[in-house]
Amino acid sequence: xxxxxxxxxxxxxxxxxxxxxxxxxxxxxxxxxxxxxxxxxxxxxxxxxxxxxxxxxxxxxxxxxxxxxxxxxxxxxxxxxxxxxxxxxxxxxxxxxxxxxxxxxxxxxxxxxxxxxxxxxxxxxxxxxxxxxxxxxxxxxxxxxxxxxxxxxxxxxxxxxxxxxxxxxxxxxxxxxxxxxxxxxxxxxxxxxxxxxxxxxxxxxxxxxxxxxxxxxxxxxxxxxxxxxxxxxxxxxxxxxxxxxxxxxxxxxxxxxxxxxxxxxxxxxxxxxxxxxxxxxxxxxxxxxxxxxxxxxxxxxxxxxxxxxxxxxxxxxxxxxxxxxxxxxxxxxxx
Amino acid sequence: xxxxxxxxxxxxxxxxxxxxxxxxxxxxxxxxxxxxxxxxxxxxxxxxxxxxxxxxxxxxxxxxxxxxxxxxxxxxxxxxxxxxxxxxxxxxxxxxxxxxxxxxxxxxxxxxxxxxxxxxxxxxxxxxxxxxxxxxxxxxxxxxxxxxxxxxxxxxxxxxxxxxxxxxxxxxxxxxxxxxxxxxxxxxxxxxxxxxxxxxxxxxxxxxxxxxxxxxxxxxxxxxxxxxxxxxxxxxxxxxxxxxxxxxxxxxxxx
Ligand SMILES: Nc1ncnc2c1ncn2[C@@H]1O[C@H](COP(=O)(O)OP(=O)(O)O)[C@@H](O)[C@H]1O
Ligand SMILES: [Mg+2]
Numbered sequence: 001x002x003x004x005x006x007x008x009x010x011x012x013x014x015x016x017x018x019x020x021x022x023x024x025x026x027x028x029x030x031x032x033x034x035x036x037x038x039x040x041x042x043x044x045x046x047x048x049x050x051x052x053x054x055x056x057x058x059x060x061x062x063x064x065x066x067x068x069x070x071x072x073x074x075x076x077x078x079x080x081x082x083x084x085x086x087x088x089x090x091x092x093x094x095x096x097x098x099x100x101x102x103x104x105x106x107x108x109x110x111x112x113x114x115x116x117x118x119x120x121x122x123x124x125x126x127x128x129x130x131x132x133x134x135x136x137x138x139x140x141x142x143x144x145x146x147x148x149x150x151x152x153x154x155x156x157x158x159x160x161x162x163x164x165x166x167x168x169x170x171x172x173x174x175x176x177x178x179x180x181x182x183x184x185x186x187x188x189x190x191x192x193x194x195x196x197x198x199x200x201x202x203x204x205x206x207x208x209x210x211x212x213x214x215x216x217x218x219x220x221x222x223x224x225x226x227x228x229x230x231x232x233x234x235x236x237x238x239x240x241x242x243x244x245x246x247x248x249x250x251x252x253x254x255x256x257x258x259x260x261x262x263x264x265x266x267x268x269x270x271x272x273x274x275x276x277x278x279x280x281x282x283x284x285x286x287x288x289x290x291x292x293x294x295x296x297x298x299x300x301x302x303x304x305x306x307x308x309x310x311x312x313x314x315x316x317x318x319x320x321x322x323x324x325x326x327x328x329x330x331x332x333x334x335x
Numbered sequence: 336x337x338x339x340x341x342x343x344x345x346x347x348x349x350x351x352x353x354x355x356x357x358x359x360x361x362x363x364x365x366x367x368x369x370x371x372x373x374x375x376x377x378x379x380x381x382x383x384x385x386x387x388x389x390x391x392x393x394x395x396x397x398x399x400x401x402x403x404x405x406x407x408x409x410x411x412x413x414x415x416x417x418x419x420x421x422x423x424x425x426x427x428x429x430x431x432x433x434x435x436x437x438x439x440x441x442x443x444x445x446x447x448x449x450x451x452x453x454x455x456x457x458x459x460x461x462x463x464x465x466x467x468x469x470x471x472x473x474x475x476x477x478x479x480x481x482x483x484x485x486x487x488x489x490x491x492x493x494x495x496x497x498x499x500x501x502x503x504x505x506x507x508x509x510x511x512x513x514x515x516x517x518x519x520x521x522x523x524x525x526x527x528x529x530x531x532x533x534x535x536x537x538x539x540x541x542x543x544x545x546x547x548x549x550x551x552x553x554x555x556x557x558x559x560x561x562x563x564x565x566x567x568x569x570x571x572x573x574x575x576x577x578x579x580x581x582x583x584x585x586x587x588x589x590x
Binding site: 193197198199202203205206208209210212213214215216217218219277278 | 389391410411412415421423425426427428429430431432436440441443445451452453455
């Protein structure tokens with residue numbers, strides 16, 4: 001580059017320089033592209049609908065996407081280490097019943113919550129154990145677990161919803177309008193830190209990126225995978241409890257495949273690879289918010305649910321394609 | 336001839352994977368600062384032997400001695416505690432992690448403080464120093480390993496093993512995944528390490544002439560057993576070819 005062209009603001013080379021830096025940022029920081037999409041959607045819906053950026057609607061949106069945002073955080077850890085949990089939506093429905101029956105047996109509600117999370121964790125441990133030690137693909141293990149856990153929930157509940165107990169804890173556990181989104185953001189930030197700044201996070205990436213290589217480096221790959229199954233399941237149970245207090249009802253049909261699909265979709269559009277070895281928790285959180293904003297914005301604009309599904313599906317496909325392209329660019333070290 | 340004390344001895348090592356006997360009755364010795372070259376066809380059992388020496392697999396029978404003491408290497412970490420480091424054929428590199436993360440994989444440096452957080456800055460600095468120490472050039476330690484060439488990746492893997500205070504360095508086909516120019520750089524790197532005299536090495540390779548050139552002794556493994564062992568100075572590539580041809584013909588007659 002000559003000094004003359006560098007000195008001219010707005011010249012072709014300066015512009016392409018900025019263009020390059022912006023592109024580099026978007027390719028390097030996988031959260032950036034989905035954040036841009038989110039901001040564009042916020043602006044668009046605010047322009048199109050006067051009710052969008054109101055306190056009432058923001059609290060609706062946040063309650064809307066928090067369940068799958070929380071699950072996405074756990075699911076991303078699993079996806080990064082090369083696994084997936086399809087049954088987490090069933091744990092979502094199951095855990096609040098465990099909480100209820102523990103409390104009904106005379107224990108304090110807090111103990112009920114702890115027991116419910118422990119049981120969720122045990123389910124994750126069992127799924128992880130079967131996956132790792134019997135060499136069953138987690139897609140299959142958790143497909144089986146989906147039915148099994150759903151059956152447990154229906155048996156335990158008799159198929160009927162019950163009211164959540166009246167307790168001062170309720171406000172923290174999803175009763176207060178913004179408590180769910182607070183938990184979702186807190187969990188995302190904490191796990192983001194775990195992923196980027198702890199051995200557990202680094203080993204999770206290593207196990208998904210190259211399982212044999214990670215084992216040869218002395219990493220206990222089974223432990224990492226099972227731990228992340230436990231984590232994902234506990235988060236599924238926790239999200240279910242929060243949701244129950246939010247709607248003040250424990251419903252055997254809550255969550256299910258729908259919340260699981262939305263969590264995985266959030267992970268993917270947020271920049272997590274389904275192939276394992278890379279991903280971002282913050283991206284997943286933003287992805288979850290984008291899906292919530294889309295769904296809410298469309299509702300406000302009177303666009304129906306079918307259209308929403310078409311758009312979500314297309315968004316997932318487009319982001320998959322761009323993620324793959326970005327990964328190629330990064331590997332070729334072009335950007 | 337190397338008269339240093341022996342750092343590693345293997346006596347009659349065999350390894351079965353179910354019904355498959357991958358190696359049978361292999362013995363070897365390695366003196367301090369010495370380099371042993373291992374040659375042999377694909378599937379001969381070379382990697383299996385290496386993985387027993389690194390504690391990744393455990394032998395079905397036979398015994399290992401490290402510095403004269405009998406040991407059963409129960410895990411990779413256990414072998415590491417004796418200074419045994421391996422650069423595996425697949426390099427055990429994580430393509431989606433940066434060079435410096437890979438160099439500290441499973442021996443990460445943690446920050447001081449109540450929380451066990453990674454000290455990225457310290458690892459970055461030490462990785463840069465370790466690479467410079469043995470003369471490896473890469474664009475930056477922040478680059479993802481997947482973006483490096485085969486030779487660069489191999490060099491990083493060797494630097495990682497050396498930086499972790501390897502006393503016994505095992506190299507599984509370090510010259511396999513690269514062209515002639517990069518192979519020459521890796522050979523130069525191996526020779527620099529050898530010149531330091533404090534690391535003993537075992538290298539698996541395919542090229543007879545190259546191996547005879549860098550190794551003090553060579554060993555041939557065929558169908559899981561050792562069929563030749565000798566000092567490089569007294570062995571020619573033609574001799575090795577002859578052994579392979581004879582073995583091949585003998586098996587054809589039998590089969
Ligand atoms: N983990 C394993 N399980 C079963 N068989 C194995 C395993 N590792 C190696 N083998 C078998 O042992 C034999 C030797 O393999 P290997 O040591 O990788 O050979 P080389 O490195 O000389 O090419 C091959 O027949 C291979 O299929
Ligand atoms: Mg091999």
